[in-house]
Amino acid sequence: MAKAKTQYTCSECGGVSSKWAGQCPACGQWNSLLETAVETGVNRFSGARTGLAQASPVVSLGDIAATDVPRFPTGIEEFDRVLGGGLVAGGVVLIGGDPGIGKSTLLLQALANLSRDKRVLYVSGEESGAQIALRAHRLAIDARELKLQAEIQLEKILATLAEHKPEVAVIDSIQTVYSDALTSAPGSVAQVRECAAQLTRVAKQTGITIIMVGHVTKEGALAGPRVLEHIVDTVLYFEGDTHSSFRLVRAFKNRFGAVNELGVFAMTEKGLRGVSNPSALFLSQHDNQVAGSCVMVTQEGTRPLLVEIQALVDASHVPSARRLSVGLEQNRLAMLLAVLHRHAGIAAFDQDVFINAVGGVKITEPAADLAVLLAIHSSMRNKPLPRGLVVFGEVGLAGEIRPAPRGQERLREAAKLGFSIALIPKANAPKQKIEGLTVVAVDRIDQALTRVRELD
Structure with a gap:
């Protein structure tokens, strides 16, 4: 050729x-x-025109029937949740994460479940067949029907896909695959872009669901060109500390489902297992109430989660006080301390302030603002917040407390887990009473601190 x-x-x-x-x-x-x-303009592998799909005539949008995309589940409930209900025929999924966090383990478990009634193919460029068989034996999963190929040359992989016609194929990983058409080394920008484009084209033309594993850089971003994330349909990231037994899988892009969905797994001797009550992971178990601890309800996609926010305020012994935030945005912490001083009269310019989200979870939504300020205030007073208190709400620069989306779902989740008092924005106040939950609605940060003191 x-x-x-x-x-x-x-x-x-x-x-x-x-x-x-x-x-x-x-x-x-x-x-x-x-x-x-x-x-x-011509596919050098098949001689056909290089379109992502078959050509179709121009039609009006109103003449197209809006039907749901059919899905097939992987048998792992938390993984299906992140995918939006399951895999889609012809879809391309990119999953990335730190080395050793569980990407290959999760996909091997999913393919073992799918192999019972579908044709599946595992293409490994990093491990031999004996290593994968040893992992399957260690995880005690039945993967006898799983087809395996240890190959890194793109042309041979495409020939295998054309011959065996699997319904689901895993490429582990895209950084190890190379094409003879390019002289650069595997993992280079040119190789990753070309190989991913060819695999995506095959997926769209044949209806094969392709899952690609991607490496990450030392900063945590997916390695390779940014176009890699643009051409695929779904981008998933593994989060969590490799030294911890818990893993989080988050969807950052999904053309067939909701983004920012979160799947929670526990790493066990038998592989990754879904966690049915993830809120328990992010709440510390204190025998008695402690100062500087506040529980909030965050929304991850369609799932409300209860997370404990911890604050430690201590006298600073250096001219410039320290501001450290783990799991929350550090710049937002500085802004909230300024709001606390200006609109509540509580100064922390000579105090070191440390904030932590329990369980290693990362909170990006501004609805955590109120919980952060109450935790800081509790640590400064060295007095615990009332038992059974849960809060959420965004704090503006003018000191107002703004509503958070899906407030009713957050309140129902808190009541289900046994919390009795909810301090929330006035705009999120429920129209009907929630059984077992006393709702305290506030619209200013100074008013919120006053109500907390009254509840003590």
């Missing part, structure tokens, strides 16, 4: 050069030329 032509494209200006050079001849940028395959 004749080797496909390549060219070098500047990542800054898009200029094209036939040979690599340290400096782009068009814009003068250094080290910006990347090897790419020359687009000919």
Whole structure:
């Protein structure tokens, strides 16, 4: 087979050069030329035109029937939740995470379940067949019907997909796959982009569901070009500390479901197991109420979770007081301390402030603001908050407490777990009383602190 032509494209200006050079001849940028395959309009593997799907006529949107996308579950409930209900035929899923966090383990468990009634293929570029068989034996899963191929050459992988026609295929990992059409090493930007594009094209044309495992950089982002995340249908990230037994799988992109869904797993000797009550992971077990602890209800996709926010305020012994936040945005902490001083008259400029979200969870929504301020206030007073108190609400720069979305679901989840008092924004006050839950609605931060003192 004749080797496909390549060219070098500047990542800054898009200029094209036939040979690599340290400096782009068009814009003068250094080290910006990347090897790419020359687009000919014809698939060099099959000779067919390179479209993502079959050509279709132009139709009006109103003439297209809006039907739900059929899904098939993987047999792992928490994984299906993150995917939006299950896998989709022809969908491309990219899952990334730190080394050793459980990506290959989760996919091996899912493929073992799917292999009972579907044709599945596991393409491994990092482990041999003996290593994968040993892992399946260690996890005590029945994977006798699972087809396995240890291969990293793209052309051979595509030939296997065309021959065996699996319904689900896993590529572990995309950084190890290379194409003979490019001279760059496996894992380079050009190889990752070209291999992912070819696999995506095959998925759309044949209806094969392809799951690609992606490496991450030391900063935690997916390695390779950003276009890798754009061309796939679903992007999942593994979160959590490898030294902890709990893992979080979060959806950052999903064309067939809701984003920011969260799946919670526990790593056991038999692999990853879904956690039925994840709120228990993020709540500390105190025999007695402690100062600086406040429980909030956060919303992760369609699931409300109760998370404990801990604060420690201590006298600073250096000219510049420290501000440290784990699991929450550090810049927002500085803003909230300024609001606390301006609108509640409580200064912390000479105090070190440390904030932590229990359980290693990362909270990005602003509904945690009220819980952070109450925890800080409790630590400064060295007095615990009332037992059974749960809060949520966004705090504005003017000192107002703004509503949070899905307030009713948050309150019902708190009542189900036995909390008796809810301090919430006035706009989230329920129209009907929730059994077992006393709702205290406030609209200002100073009013919230006053009501907390009254509840003591």
